[in-house]
Amino acid sequence: MTAEPGRGPEPGNPAGPARLAEPGRGAASLRASAEAAEPRAGSARAGARGIARWRRTSEVTAAGAVFVVGWKLFVLAGHYPAFILPAPEVVAGRFVSAWVDGTMEPNALQTLVEVLLGFGVGASLALVAGYALARSGLIERVLSPYLVAAQATPILALAPLLALWFGTGLLSKVVICALIVFFPVAVATMVGLRNVDRRLIEMAHAFRATRWQLLWSLELPAALPGIMGGMRVGVTLAVVGAIIGEWAGGDLGLGVLINLARGSLFDIPLLFATLLTIALLGVVLYLVVVLVERRVVGARG
Amino acid sequence: MPLLPAPRCEAAEQRAGTLTSIAIHGVSRSFATADGRLPVLDAVTFDVPDRQIVAIIGPNGCGKSTLLRLVSGLLSADRGAIELDGTPVTGPDPRIGFVFQEPRLLPWRDAAGNVEYPLELAGWTRSRREEQVRDLLGLVGLREFAGARPHALSGGMRQRVSIARALALGPSVLLLDEPFSALDALTRERFNTELLNLWERTATTILLVTHSISEAVYLADRVVVLSPRPGSVVADIRVALDRRERDANVDTLALGRTASDIRRHLAGATDDPTPAELTAELGRRQRSREVPIEQLGVPAWFDPFGQEDRR
Numbered sequence: 055m056t057a058e059p060g061r062g063p064e065p066g067n068p069a070g071p072a073r074l075a076e077p078g079r080g081a082a083s084l085r086a087s088a089e090a091a092e093p094r095a096g097s098a099r100a101g102a103r104g105i106a107r108w109r110r111t112s113e114v115t116a117a118g119a120v121f122v123v124g125w126k127l128f129v130l131a132g133h134y135p136a137f138i139l140p141a142p143e144v145v146a147g148r149f150v151s152a153w154v155d156g157t158m159e160p161n162a163l164q165t166l167v168e169v170l171l172g173f174g175v176g177a178s179l180a181l182v183a184g185y186a187l188a189r190s191g192l193i194e195r196v197l198s199p200y201l202v203a204a205q206a207t208p209i210l211a212l213a214p215l216l217a218l219w220f221g222t223g224l225l226s227k228v229v230i231c232a233l234i235v236f237f238p239v240a241v242a243t244m245v246g247l248r249n250v251d252r253r254l255i256e257m258a259h260a261f262r263a264t265r266w267q268l269l270w271s272l273e274l275p276a277a278l279p280g281i282m283g284g285m286r287v288g289v290t291l292a293v294v295g296a297i298i299g300e301w302a303g304g305d306l307g308l309g310v311l312i313n314l315a316r317g318s319l320f321d322i323p324l325l326f327a328t329l330l331t332i333a334l335l336g337v338v339l340y341l342v343v344v345l346v347e348r349r350v351v352g353a354r355g
Numbered sequence: 356m357p358l359l360p361a362p363r364c365e366a367a368e369q370r371a372g373t374l375t376s377i378a379i380h381g382v383s384r385s386f387a388t389a390d391g392r393l394p395v396l397d398a399v400t401f402d403v404p405d406r407q408i409v410a411i412i413g414p415n416g417c418g419k420s421t422l423l424r425l426v427s428g429l430l431s432a433d434r435g436a437i438e439l440d441g442t443p444v445t446g447p448d449p450r451i452g453f454v455f456q457e458p459r460l461l462p463w464r465d466a467a468g469n470v471e472y473p474l475e476l477a478g479w480t481r482s483r484r485e486e487q488v489r490d491l492l493g494l495v496g497l498r499e500f501a502g503a504r505p506h507a508l509s510g511g512m513r514q515r516v517s518i519a520r521a522l523a524l525g526p527s528v529l530l531l532d533e534p535f536s537a538l539d540a541l542t543r544e545r546f547n548t549e550l551l552n553l554w555e556r557t558a559t560t561i562l563l564v565t566h567s568i569s570e571a572v573y574l575a576d577r578v579v580v581l582s583p584r585p586g587s588v589v590a591d592i593r594v595a596l597d598r599r600e601r602d603a604n605v606d607t608l609a610l611g612r613t614a615s616d617i618r619r620h621l622a623g624a625t626d627d628p629t630p631a632e633l634t635a636e637l638g639r640r641q642r643s644r645e646v647p648i649e650q651l652g653v654p655a656w657f658d659p660f661g662q663e664d665r666r
Contacts, residue, residue, distance in 0.1 A: 256459075260429055
């Protein structure tokens with residue numbers, strides 16, 4: 055068979071296959087580059103993407119700068135003392151010194167470990183539960199009201215109880231993180247699996263896919279964009295969960311450091327520096343999930 | 356009509372010895388709806404001898420697609436039996452390749468990955484899969500597009516991938532459910548020619564659902580005409596014209612005696628009611644207040660997955 059006219063690279067068009075083989079351009083631009091009259095269309099588009107990225111970075115930086123300048127002006131105008139609202143450069147200085155003198159690092163590491171373990175456990179359980187909820191109408195009918203009720207109970211109110219049950223060590227924080235991560239990921243998994251195109255499922259059945267093959271080769275990849283959306287929400291919530299767990303009891307972690315800075319140390323710049331660390335931790339983890347998502351979801355039509 | 360080079364496809368031909376016939380005995384099927392069971396097929400009986408091409412034609416909603424799904428084992432019959440080479444169909448069968456109306460490709464896999472899919476499910480080794488995929492993509496003329504994702508392919512190319520996928524396991528029966536209905540007229544004509552070429556090279560028995568009388572007459576050895584719902588066979592017409600002569604007569608085919616024969620059987624078999632019938636039906640439905648008026652047209656249960664490839 056011949057390729058359709060006007061679509062594919064014609065035999066008389068030597069540039070066609072070469073352009074198709076262009077590494078890294080991927081299928082997304084295949085038709086466009088096959089049809090493009092301008093041979094440099096690909097690199098022009100790459101240039102446009104570079105500009106877009108630079109522009110976005112500068113916009114984000116500018117917004118941050120405006121915030122910091124506004125903060126500084128606010129402090130100057132209000133003559134606030136450092137124990138109410140320290141100036142940005144004071145917080146920045148304390149942030150650096152806390153990392154340099156080793157105040158921040160063990161606490162940040164502790165919180166990171168809690169978040170990662172809690173997120174891992176919670177998200178894994180949520181994937182299984184989401185699958186069960188999507189698969190069985192009975193399970194969904196019976197469990198979903200209780201899941202919603204559990205989600206509606208503030209984790210803040212549960213944290214002291216969980217600390218009582220599981221101690222003030224790592225375990226109680228992992229449990230709290232896992233609980234808080236569970237709901238968004240389970241719901242995203244359920245909705246994602248439910249919405250898999252039934253025509254694709256019929257196609258897989260026609261090729262005699264088994265239950266497991268269907269799950270791994272079709273349902274999971276199809277539901278992945280939705281599941282990753284749940285993970286994005288979940289990972290930021292996991293940071294919240296870890297801090298709450300540390301507040302409820304513990305001797306290490308960024309939540310503990312906040313309590314210390316506010317209480318016995320009365321080091322308000324350190325409190326702000328800790329808040330900054332927590333925020334950065336959340337942003338970094340979120341970005342990691344986004345990167346993983348880009349990698350596993352890839353380009354789709 | 357360009358005559359195509361004929362790249363050989365070993366695996367598609369390896370079953371050349373295993374021809375498969377289809378026997379459909381008194382098959383009935385109904386579906387559950389809000390108003391109770393709705394009969395879709397009623398005592399359908401016909402045979403497809405091996406290597407034949409049989410086209411099924413009939414009005415919308417007469418159960419053509421349901422019949423294909425029964426033959427493929429995706430659905431089971433309420434009554435009657437379907438046999439492949441004398442053994443009853445109990446579920447999806449490796450001897451059958453199904454080409455759906457829409458390509459139904461996995462959007463996260465490229466063309467090669469989509470063709471490879473049935474091979475993976477069947478547990479082929481990687482090296483065998485790669486070789487087979489290369490052959491199949493060559494067979495449908497898409498070797499250069501192996502790495503292209505479905506969204507980067509045209510509608511025709513996507514359907515080629517879908518055909519290659521259906522041929523992946525070397526089936527001896529091809530079921531085609533209005534496979535070219537979403538393509539433009541010219542592409543469609545070329546696909547019909549190419550389908551015949553494929554058929555000659557792959558030793559398959561073909562059961563094809565179509566809306567087009569000229570397509571049916573051009574492709575098929577026999578045309579089975581179904582009545583409106585519940586569908587039953589109203590005519591089984593042999594296309595007398597030799598296939599080689601059909602090529603030269605594509606345009607006159609639709610006007611030929613066979614075509615008018617089919618048209619005569621289809622007359623009155625339309626699902627589009629006359630104005631008088633529509634008024635009467637409307638009155639009935641409004642009185643009973645059971646079924647919304649918009650269901651008077653093409654019933655939704657006919658193709659639960661929709662007519663078009665909604666993307």
